[in-house]
Amino acid sequence: MQKPAITAVPVHDLIQERWSPRAFNGAPISKETLAKLFEAARWASSRFNSQPWRFIVASNDDADAFEKLASCLFDGNYVWASKSSAIVAVIASLKGKPDADPNPAFMYDVGLAVGQMVLEATANGLAVHQMAGIDRGKIKERFNVPDDHAIICCLAIGEMGEAANLSETLQEREAAPRVRKPLSEFVFSGDWNQAADL
Amino acid sequence: MQKPAITAVPVHDLIQERWSPRAFNGAPISKETLAKLFEAARWASSRFNSQPWRFIVASNDDADAFEKLASCLFDGNYVWASKSSAIVAVIASLKGKPDADPNPAFMYDVGLAVGQMVLEATANGLAVHQMAGIDRGKIKERFNVPDDHAIICCLAIGEMGEAANLSETLQEREAAPRVRKPLSEFVFSGDWNQAADL
Numbered sequence: 512m513q514k515p516a517i518t519a520v521p522v523h524d525l526i527q528e529r530w531s532p533r534a535f536n537g538a539p540i541s542k543e544t545l546a547k548l549f550e551a552a553r554w555a556s557s558r559f560n561s562q563p564w565r566f567i568v569a570s571n572d573d574a575d576a577f578e579k580l581a582s583c584l585f586d587g588n589y590v591w592a593s594k595s596s597a598i599v600a601v602i603a604s605l606k607g608k609p610d611a612d613p614n615p616a617f618m619y620d621v622g623l624a625v626g627q628m629v630l631e632a633t634a635n636g637l638a639v640h641q642m643a644g645i646d647r648g649k650i651k652e653r654f655n656v657p658d659d660h661a662i663i664c665c666l667a668i669g670e671m672g673e674a675a676n677l678s679e680t681l682q683e684r685e686a687a688p689r690v691r692k693p694l695s696e697f698v699f700s701g702d703w704n705q706a707a708d709l
Numbered sequence: 710m711q712k713p714a715i716t717a718v719p720v721h722d723l724i725q726e727r728w729s730p731r732a733f734n735g736a737p738i739s740k741e742t743l744a745k746l747f748e749a750a751r752w753a754s755s756r757f758n759s760q761p762w763r764f765i766v767a768s769n770d771d772a773d774a775f776e777k778l779a780s781c782l783f784d785g786n787y788v789w790a791s792k793s794s795a796i797v798a799v800i801a802s803l804k805g806k807p808d809a810d811p812n813p814a815f816m817y818d819v820g821l822a823v824g825q826m827v828l829e830a831t832a833n834g835l836a837v838h839q840m841a842g843i844d845r846g847k848i849k850e851r852f853n854v855p856d857d858h859a860i861i862c863c864l865a866i867g868e869m870g871e872a873a874n875l876s877e878t879l880q881e882r883e884a885a886p887r888v889r890k891p892l893s894e895f896v897f898s899g900d901w902n903q904a905a906d907l
Contacts, residue, residue: 622820
């Protein structure tokens, strides 16, 4: 199943095709392909080139290692994400962050890196679904994540599968139209809330 | 000037070519192309589809509007970024963020969106240089950014230009090799600091 974005103006294929499905077919991802995804993240820009992104990866070719991370997902995510081929915990290093810094740019920089990773996945025929519904305390404890790191989310990665294998509720979600605010609501020029003339 | 990433494994061209130059040629960017950049951001994923990204854009085809935003950059950035074709302020809406939420995912989501925007720019022959060195108070005041929004950074966008037009110091920076940590320092498996076998 594909569900390309219905864009108002044309964008690059990778961006149009990127979508967060819940149906995965579980086909194994080679180490070479996984390395490409992290290499894509690696070359993102970051403030002062601090590269605050950290990842914990578990592939379904090692059932125990996969379950160790997958079972940190909340049940509503586990039910479908445990059928994906790899789970990745996305973590930000807070080291070097000035105490008084009101701008948690480290989280933003990790977003830039995962943005590249997701498009690299798309280029390799893989889909990524990001999940905020995770047990951060469990991940921290099981994987010994240091205190000066923030666990942001987990990614389910794999080839898209058949929606028919999902529950009825999830099938409905999978088929729901993709919606976004129009540009006029978030691209301004000259003053706040003054829509840019694009 | 191009400065592609020297990647350890091949990644998609757009990701390899993405680079943050300081030399821009100032060629105007059409409204159609600017719209593509924001459309690319628009279709990023975000937690609960909250789409917390907001942008203020100023193109150099309107000198006063451009200067209004460009003059909010710190001097070290203004000197080169004022030669770019468009400046964009990147802002996160904090609305809907639970007070007790230890996870500022809104910043991360804005990073995902700008990650897509930057690669769309690359696909259109444009480069983007992100700048944390900006006067956030000035941007907030001049553009009436509401209190429940965080100003993250500014982007300088344009076609790459000749490094020879930069100061000697900036020319050296422009020519410096691009460096990143190896995957073994940020991709773990099984336990913290245990490099994934990729």
